[in-house]
Amino acid sequence: MSEPAIRARGLTRHFGAVVAVDGVDLDIPRGQIYGFLGPNGSGKTTIIRMLCGLLTPTSGDVSVLGLDVPAQAEALRRKIGYMTQKFSLYDDLTVEENMQFMGRIHGLKRHEAHQRIGELLGRYNLVELRDRFAATLSGGQRQRLALAVANLHSPTLLFLDEPTSAVDPENRRDFWEKLFDLSDAGTTILVSTHYMDEAERCHQLAILQTGRVSTQGSPRELLAQLDDRVVAITGQNLRQVKHRALALPLVESAAQQGRHLRVLLRRAADDPAHYLREHLGNGELEFAATRPSLEDVFVAATSGMEKP
C-alpha cells in the first residue's frame, strides 16, 4: 500500500490556445485528505477531470490507484466516487430515487443497494428527506445527498470538486466531519476549494495558480516556511501605511484586517518587525511579528509565480 493513490507527471491540458494545466506533478498518498487550493480558473476542476478520465490530458502521465488514465479509465470508474462542482443528480427524482438509480448504475444488487441506501440515508441525515425531490433541497442537503451517492459503491478514492461552495459555514463544518469519518475508514479524498479554513483541514495541500502547482505540503509545513515573515502593524492611517509598505523592496504583500495591517515579507528577515519599524516607524505604529496564516501562504505562493 506504499504506492500513492494518485501519481501524475507533467500533466498538461490545453483548450485551444489556453493552457489550463501546465506540467503538474502530483504524489497523493493513500488514506489522506488532499486539498487543491486555488482561485477560480487555476485549473482545479480540469486536473480533477483528467485524474478521473473525463478529460484526456494533452500530455503527461497519470496513474490513479495503480491504473493508467485515461487508458484504464473504465476499470477506475468502479473504484472512484466523484462529486461534481455543480449538483448533478436529477432534480425531478426524489432523494431515494436518485440513490436507487445510481446504485443500479453502479451495479449494486437489489438487496445490497437497499441496505446500503438505508445506511447512507442514516449517516448523512437524509432519512426524513428521502421522499423529497432533489430540486427542493437546500444547498447543504444537496451536498449531503451528492456525498452519499458518491459513496454508494464504497469507492476507495473520492474526488470532490468544490463540494461546499454553496453551503453555509455550519453545514460546511458538518460536511468536513463526514469527510474525516471517511478518511478514518481508509478512503483517500481529493478535495478542491477556495476556502482557507477548508484548506487548513486537509492533511496535505497543493496550492494552484494559473494551471501550475506553486507549492505543496502539509498546512503545518507550509506555515513553517513563512515563520519570521509576517508582521502585524497596529495604529492610525493604515491605508497610507500600506502604500508605503508595498513600496519597500522586501515587502511581498500587505492586507488590512480590521485594525491591523498584515505585512508579508519576501524572505525571512532576522527581525522582520525591526526591519519594518526602521522604514515605516513614526512613533504611533506598533510592530509585532505574528504567526503566519494559510492566507499568507496562499499569497506568498501565488504572487511568487507572477514575478520570475
Next chain:
Amino acid sequence: MSAGGRIGAVTAKEFRQLARDRVTFGMIVMIPLIQLLLFGYAINTMVRNIPIAVVDNSGSAAARVLTEMVRVTQVVQIVAYYATPDEAEAAIVDGSVRAALVFPENLAQRAARGETLGQWLVDGSDTMVSSALLGLRTMPVQLEAGTPPGAYQPRTPTFEVALFFNPERRSVVNIVPGLTAIILTMTLVLFTSVALVRERERGNLELLITTPIHPLELMVGKLVPYIFVGLIQVGIILGLGRLIFDVPFQGTLLDLVLVTLPFIAASLTLGLLFSTLAATQMQAMQMTFFIVMPSVLLSGFMFPFDAMPEPAQFIAEILPATHYMRLIRGVFLRSAEAYQLLPDILWLLGFTAVMLAIATKRFRKTLD
C-alpha cells in the same frame, strides 16, 4: 452488474421523469390530436407516373395499341405484366403497383360493338391517384390507323374502373394513417434528440460518465419508454381517425405493431444521433425540424411518391417516414401483411442499426 440491470435503471428513471414532466406528457397526447384534426380536412394535386400493371387476357393487337395509348398519357407508368387479375390484385396489395388495367378475352368483339374495352383495378386509398385514373375512364381511343382521333365514340366509357379499399374516394382515409408517420417522426425524433443534450446541459452527464455505465446501455435505456410513447400515439391517431373520420382498419393489429415498431426504433435512434451532435437543446430541436419538413413533403404524405421527380424520390427513400408511409397504408388500408412489405421493414431495421452504431460511437465518456 448485468447490462440489463443498468438499462432497466435508466428506463425506470426515464419513465419517472416522463410521468412528472407534464408539458412533455401533454405533447405526447396533444400533438397527434391537433394534427389529426388539422390534416383531416386537406390536400389534392395532379398526378403522373403512377406505377401500374397490365393484364392482357386477349393477346390481341388492340390490347397492345390500347396499352400504348394509356402509356403515352404519362399519367401511368407500366411496370409489370401479369397473366391473371389475381396476380395483379396481389401486386396492388403489396404496393408494387397502384392499379392494374385488365383487358378481357373478347376485346376485339367489344371494340367492334363499341362496348367498354377494359377494366381498371385501382388502389383507391390515395385519392389523388384514383382521381387521375378515373380521368382515363373516358379517354378517347383510336384503334384503326386512318381513323381520325375522336372518331371512335363508344356509347359506354372506354374503361370500367373498380376502386379497391376506398370506393368513396375520401382523402382522409389516406391521410389519417399517413399522419402517424408524420407525428411519430415529429415527436419521437424531438424527444430523443433532446434527451441526452438535456442531461448534458443539466450536468447529469458529467456524473453519469464517471460510472461504469456503457454508452449503449445509457442509450437503449433512454429509448425504451419512447417505444411506448410511439405506440400510444399510433393508437390515438388511428383510434380517433376511425372514430371521427370513420377511417376503416383493414389489416390486423399484429401487422400494425410489426410495421410500427421498426419505424419507432428508426425515429428514436435518429433522434439519439442528433442528441450526440447537438451541443444545446435548441440545436437538437433545429435538427429535428430539418428532418420533419422533408418527411412531411417528400414521404408521400402530401404528394404521391410516384409523382415526384427522381431526385426528390431519392431523398425520400432515405427518410424513415417514406418507408413507414408505405407500410402503414399497406397494412391499414390494403390489409397487407407484414411479410408482404418486408423490404421497407428491413430498410427501417437497417437504418436503426446504423444510427445506433453511429450514435454509440460518437458518444464518448469524456468531456473533451
